[in-house]
Amino acid sequence: MSSKYPDAIPVANISSVSVTDALLEIFSRMGFPREIQSELGTSFTSFLTTDIFDRFGIKVTHSSLHHPQSNPVDRFHRTIKRILKVLCLESGQDWEKNLPPSLLALQTITHESTGFSPAELVHGKNLLTPEVLLYEHGVKPQEDDSAVTEYAFGLINRIRRCQELAITKMTEIRDKRKV
Numbered sequence: 001m002s003s004k005y006p007d008a009i010p011v012a013n014i015s016s017v018s019v020t021d022a023l024l025e026i027f028s029r030m031g032f033p034r035e036i037q038s039e040l041g042t043s044f045t046s047f048l049t050t051d052i053f054d055r056f057g058i059k060v061t062h063s064s065l066h067h068p069q070s071n072p073v074d075r076f077h078r079t080i081k082r083i084l085k086v087l088c089l090e091s092g093q094d095w096e097k098n099l100p101p102s103l104l105a106l107q108t109i110t111h112e113s114t115g116f117s118p119a120e121l122v123h124g125k126n127l128l129t130p131e132v133l134l135y136e137h138g139v140k141p142q143e144d145d146s147a148v149t150e151y152a153f154g155l156i157n158r159i160r161r162c163q164e165l166a167i168t169k170m171t172e173i174r175d176k177r178k179v
Contacts, residue, residue, distance in 0.1 A: 005030075005118035006076050006106045010096045016046035023052075030122070035059040037073065075173065080106070083165045087158060101155060104129065105162030112170065131156045 007030070009022040027033070036053070038044040040062050053060050063074070080102060087098040107119045108127050119127045130152045 004072070004111055004114065005122045006080065006103055008080060008099060008103060010099065014041070014043045016043045016048045019043040020049055020052055023049075032056050033058060035061065037061045037063060039063055039073065079166060079169045082169060083162050086165060087161065090161075091158075098158070101158045102162045105159045106166055108159075109163045109166050112174065129156070129159060131159070 007026050009025055011018040011022050034057070036058050038060060043049065044060075050060070052058075080099075083102045083105070084095045084098050087093075087102065088095050091098065104127065108117050108129055110117050114121065117126050119125070
């Protein structure tokens with residue numbers, strides 16, 4: 001069973017060195033996987049990347065060229081691009097600045113197919129979000145107009161927006177699969 005846990009790291013280019021460095025950064029946070037699914041791009045099939053997978057005993061499965069919609073990575077890319085596009089249009093910021101709250105939203109949203117959030121399946125509990133922390137401490141927007149509270153509520157609104165977009169996309173995909 002897949003946890004559907006999304007993670008992403010911005011890279012300057014998709015060379016095998018950049019991709020390998022990004023994968024090692026993710027592995028340093030999450031641990032090394034036993035299996036990884038990738039596309040057949042040259043950065044994933046290069047000698048460097050395949051040698052690293054072999055040395056660490058990571059089994060590689062490739063998505064079908066003739067059925068790309070079966071690749072959950074491609075679906076994740078479509079979802080994260082859609083969220084980042086909306087957030088960047090709304091905030092005028094670079095996509096790299098909007099990536100962390102977008103990932104947090106996707107990691108903490110409950111998936112209909114599993115009944116759990118990806119964070120719950122990976123960490124055994126859901127991640128604390130700014131919204132939960134502020135709620136637990138009883139902070140209300142009218143009580144405090146400090147810069148920290150303003151920033152926290154802005155972050156909460158961005159995460160909510162990401163979750164709404166993700167739910168819409170997941171519903172569209174579910175309905176498309178039903179047909």
